[in-house]
Amino acid sequence: MSDRKWLRRLRRDWPVWVLFLFMLALALVWAAPILYMISTSLKPESQTITWPIRWIPAEPTLENYQTIMAATSDQSPLLRWMWNSFFTASIHTALVLLVSSMAAYAYARMEFRGRDVLFAILMGTLMVPSVMNFVPNYLIVDRLGWLDSYAALIFPGLGGVFGVFLLRQFFLGIPRDLEDAARIDGAGPFRIYWTIVLPLAKPALVTLAIFTFMGHWNDFLWPLIVMNDPNMLTLPPGLAMFQGKYVTFYGKLMAGAVISALPVLIAFLFAQRYFIKGITLTGMKG
Numbered sequence: 001m002s003d004r005k006w007l008r009r010l011r012r013d014w015p016v017w018v019l020f021l022f023m024l025a026l027a028l029v030w031a032a033p034i035l036y037m038i039s040t041s042l043k044p045e046s047q048t049i050t051w052p053i054r055w056i057p058a059e060p061t062l063e064n065y066q067t068i069m070a071a072t073s074d075q076s077p078l079l080r081w082m083w084n085s086f087f088t089a090s091i092h093t094a095l096v097l098l099v100s101s102m103a104a105y106a107y108a109r110m111e112f113r114g115r116d117v118l119f120a121i122l123m124g125t126l127m128v129p130s131v132m133n134f135v136p137n138y139l140i141v142d143r144l145g146w147l148d149s150y151a152a153l154i155f156p157g158l159g160g161v162f163g164v165f166l167l168r169q170f171f172l173g174i175p176r177d178l179e180d181a182a183r184i185d186g187a188g189p190f191r192i193y194w195t196i197v198l199p200l201a202k203p204a205l206v207t208l209a210i211f212t213f214m215g216h217w218n219d220f221l222w223p224l225i226v227m228n229d230p231n232m233l234t235l236p237p238g239l240a241m242f243q244g245k246y247v248t249f250y251g252k253l254m255a256g257a258v259i260s261a262l263p264v265l266i267a268f269l270f271a272q273r274y275f276i277k278g279i280t281l282t283g284m285k286g
Helices: 003-041 063-069 078-109 115-127 130-144 161-172 176-184 189-200 202-217 221-226 235-242 250-270 272-281
Strands: none
Touching: 003 250, 063 078, 063 250, 078 115, 078 161, 078 189, 078 202, 078 235, 078 250, 115 161, 130 221, 161 202, 176 189, 189 202, 202 250, 221 235, 235 250
């Protein structure tokens, strides 16, 4: 390509190039903390807070990862914290999908008195900060004897309003003809919901699953409130133990943060196609 053709194309496509450069700069700004986290996790503890910042470790080492993975249960049981986070987040996400999808189907398809008023009140609760529920939830968990147990992490929050709204909007976009045909064949409401609506709502369900799993996996305050046994902690409050009153082990803290981010990142990469589709299609009707 001659210089004249290249200049002509540059004049024609310069808005695209400006947008590309802007998005590239924005991506670098967002990626900088992640790159710094990975870089710090590969440094010896003596080099983690040097100035100026060294982005590429002079002597890369896996010592921080080996230390936190080999820690005993009396010190920092990272594997136990990972299991607690994964187990409770998985069960909580599955139950949220079940409860939210059933409620959303009722609001989207079933006719009953006061349905729209109840849904409007339900949507109004989105304006209530989640921390307002901590005290009543803690009292309920305490009365049930669930402190220092997985139940305290799994059951509170199952009636999330966001999931009901997201799935209801998606259900409204499903053609009623499919349900009418199944109803003619003798299918009841639950069978229609289970065999027709849920398979068609896979993108929205995956989207809600990602949001719910990420929120539960990264939750810091609630596990810290209901768990007194260090072995029952999840990853976020567990990693905070590396930040002591007088000394902070930045290398180990960043290594734990990298390990904590990997499951969510992998889940998002595998479910990215459904996630984008669910966000795109939600709210097209209703």
